[in-house]
Amino acid sequence: SSLVAFNHVGKIYNTGTIALKDVHFGIKEGEFISFLGPSGCGKSTALRMVAGLEDATTGSVLVDGKEPKRVIRESNDIAFVFQEANLLPWRTVQENVILPLELRGGSAKEHKAEALRVLEMVGLKDYVKAYPRQLSGGMKMRVSIARALAARPKLLLMDEPFAALDEITRQTLQMELLDIWQREKMTVLFVTHNVFEAVLLSSQIAVMSARPGRLSALIDVELPYP
Ligand code: ADP
Ligand code: ADP
Numbered sequence: 001s002s003l004v005a006f007n008h009v010g011k012i013y014n015t016g017t018i019a020l021k022d023v024h025f026g027i028k029e030g031e032f033i034s035f036l037g038p039s040g041c042g043k044s045t046a047l048r049m050v051a052g053l054e055d056a057t058t059g060s061v062l063v064d065g066k067e068p069k070r071v072i073r074e075s076n077d078i079a080f081v082f083q084e085a086n087l088l089p090w091r092t093v094q095e096n097v098i099l100p101l102e103l104r105g106g107s108a109k110e111h112k113a114e115a116l117r118v119l120e121m122v123g124l125k126d127y128v129k130a131y132p133r134q135l136s137g138g139m140k141m142r143v144s145i146a147r148a149l150a151a152r153p154k155l156l157l158m159d160e161p162f163a164a165l166d167e168i169t170r171q172t173l174q175m176e177l178l179d180i181w182q183r184e185k186m187t188v189l190f191v192t193h194n195v196f197e198a199v200l201l202s203s204q205i206a207v208m209s210a211r212p213g214r215l216s217a218l219i220d221v222e223l224p225y226p
Helices: 043-050 068-074 093-102 108-121 137-150 167-184 195-201
Strands: 004-012 018-027 032-036 058-063 078-081 155-159 187-192 204-209 214-220
Touching: 004 043, 018 043, 018 058, 032 043, 032 195, 043 058, 043 155, 043 187, 058 068, 068 078, 078 137, 093 108, 093 137, 108 137, 137 167, 167 195, 187 195
Parallel strands: 018 214, 032 187, 032 204, 078 155, 155 187
Antiparallel strands: 004 018, 004 058, 204 214
């Protein structure tokens, strides 16, 4: 059975743009799946639906058999990483990471321990007291990823998270993300227009066509490592 199900999903924006047309497929738990296709083919729209940020015009998107909005209201199972790190400049690295945990209750001590766990995972445990302006673009993205991981989501949604980074930093973060995915055993939905990135990272690739917003192929990628 699928963790994420697209059931004949269609999306027409109120401008009249058809973003998705009859997208129908399931994503199993534990996959790293990339949505790959040219700009405007509906990748972000598809991801935002899984995040409960956009409603389907026809059909439905379900996570664990439930509406994404409900999953988000009732659990920490879905986390989102955008292209911009979106950190609060007046909060330290640790305080930024703790933010989503604060909204869910628990003690300050637990929050700090959890923040340390995820900041160590992204190699930033020495930066807990630093402020965003003191960090490079790659480090800010690491904080953003740590913040998403802090709530131990089942499902990590990433919309072109490395697009704004330089080539070397991007490659480093790609390797780190693969490592985290393998250790944490979560499901990752990753939007990219970069074929190389999709092949490098994914266990599956959902290829989308721009005519308009259709799923044109679902490809299993043979991983070069166990
Ligand atoms: P991608 O992520 O593949 O670049 P998007 O999902 O962002 O594609 O967009 C798919 C299509 O829907 C594009 O034609 C885009 O211009 C349009 N679109 C995206 N968001 C909106 C919106 N909020 N309102 C109207 N049209 C939109
Ligand atoms: P991407 O290609 O990375 O999805 P875009 O530049 O297409 O990003 O879109 C950026 C933002 O603008 C998104 O929030 C999207 O919903 C919105 N948007 C995109 N196309 C349109 C459109 N035609 N009308 C209104 N909003 C749009």
